[in-house]
Amino acid sequence: MTTTEPNLNTAAQDTSKLGHHAIPSYLDPNDLGPYAIYLEQVERVTPYLGKLAYWVETLKRPKRILVVDVPIHLDDGTVAHFEGYRVQHNTSRGPAKGGVRYHQDVTLSEVMALSAWMTVKNAAVNLPYGGGKGGIRIDPRKYSTGELERLTRRYTTEIGLVIGPEKDIPAPDVNTNPQTMAWMMDTYSMNVGRTATGVVTGKPVALGGSLGRADATGRGVFVTGAEALKKLGIRLEGARIAIQGFGNVGEAAARIFHDHGAKIVAIQDVTGTIHSDGGIDPRTAFAHLKQSGKITGLADTDELTRDAFWDVDCDVLIPAALEKQITEANAGRIRAKLIVEGANGPTTPAADDLLAERGITIVPDVLANAGGVTVSYFEWVQDFSSFFWTEDEINKRLDRIMGEAFMSLWDVKEKHGVTLRTAAYIVACTRVLEARALRGLYP
Ligand SMILES: NC(=O)c1ccc[n+]([C@@H]2O[C@H](COP(=O)([O-])OP(=O)(O)OC[C@H]3O[C@@H](n4cnc5c(N)ncnc54)[C@H](O)[C@@H]3O)[C@@H](O)[C@H]2O)c1
Secondary structure, X not given: OOOOOOOOOHHHOOHHHOOXXXXXXXXXOOXXXXXXXXXXXXXXXXXXOHHHHHXXXXXXXXXXXXXXXXXXXXXXXXXXXXXXXXXXXXXOOOOEEEEEEEEOOOOHHHHXXXXXXXXXXHHHOOXXXXXXXXXXXXXXXXXXXXXXXXXXXXXXXXXXXXOEOOOEEEEEOOOOOHHHHHHHHHHHHHHHOOOOHHHOOOOOHHHOOOOOHHHHHHHHHHHHHHXXXXXXXXXXXXXXXXXXXOOHHHHHHHHHHHHXXXXXXXXXXXXXXXXXXXXXXXXXXXXXXXXXXXXXXXXXXXXXXXXXXXXXXXXXXXXXXXXXXXXXXXXXXXXXXXXXXXXXXXXXXXXXXXXXXXXXXXXXXXXXXXXXXXXXXXXXXXXXXXXXXXXXXXXXXXXXXXXXXXXXXXXXXXXXXOOHXXXXXXXXXXXXXXXXXXXXXXX
């Protein structure tokens, strides 16, 4: 076909030439992993894409995948090898953008899914980025600071082929932090022979980081959660909140909700689960976690089993840990009226359906946790102009972007009678595919 006009009459085509293998050869067809969740979400949005559905295969395939070997000297002098990834899912609307995760269970499917969710998230809040994500298969708790620094520097050099301030901009994710970003920035800068602050975001403020970045994801969870509570007619003051994950996202979300009068009734992290009907002060809980290394044992709280967390009586549930936490197995037990997804991909599609049937509203990850990448965008813009804004300016801009994104997606949800997740996918996928259609296919 030489014309750039879409040929929507697929019946007339020789489909054997389309090259659409439903599943790429590099995924296990018997266990597709988290990417299966994303593919199902794309299936659900396709009927709403109109003529743009012509381009929908673009969304199902990452643009570029880099798998790297990361060898390092351990402190005892031996050499260890780790598997690292950087996936650029889509760059139709701008450079790839997304975090780097260090976790022993990282897989290619997981990084693919996380990169695709970044494409959707950046488009849902209208940031000028595509989607990317990276990861290393390692349990960082077992390694010294020196070993982690060497790991980060070697990984950065290996993926240096594809990252850059105008190409792909990493940021922190699970088990990575501002120090990790400082090492990445320094390594990339050494390799290119100039200080390139804009290559990563989530850096320390002293190195071109942005004020407000540390709390930004949790703040966005709060802003969108508070708007959703208003829509549901539930008062923020006194609202009972259960949080899974008490790291960058969960701790900040808990603290900001608490500061606005909500009551944190349960916290679960990798070390255990605590509960108190009277409410938990997140600052005291965080100090206790730092001091003792675990969340359990905090004064005036009971310890729950890991599974009992899902039965906690609450108004709002905030998953802020990992994917696939809310499944068919526990979705029927959840007592919250609202779920605000701080984590990426915490709810499986089957659980999504069950919760929708039960009338439980979900503010989806691609909206709820977009505050982090929004302030990362501010950081990147500030680095380019070498002109830095005040924390107040940043928070005001963040609140406005998150609040407006929530309102416009809520309107789409009402208009089509769909969930907020599908509404977010309608808006985001339309933006990505419009860009795809306007740019056309190279060559
Ligand atoms: N950091 C960001 O800016 C950002 C932005 C958007 C989305 N997210 C997503 O938010 C989630 C959390 O990221 P983070 O940056 O807060 O990571 P983090 O490493 O700071 O914290 C992770 C938290 O999850 C807990 N956790 C891990 N495994 C668990 C388990 N099996 N059960 C219960 N709790 C468990 C850990 O104990 C920790 O409290 C991830 O899904 C991440 O992709 C993060």
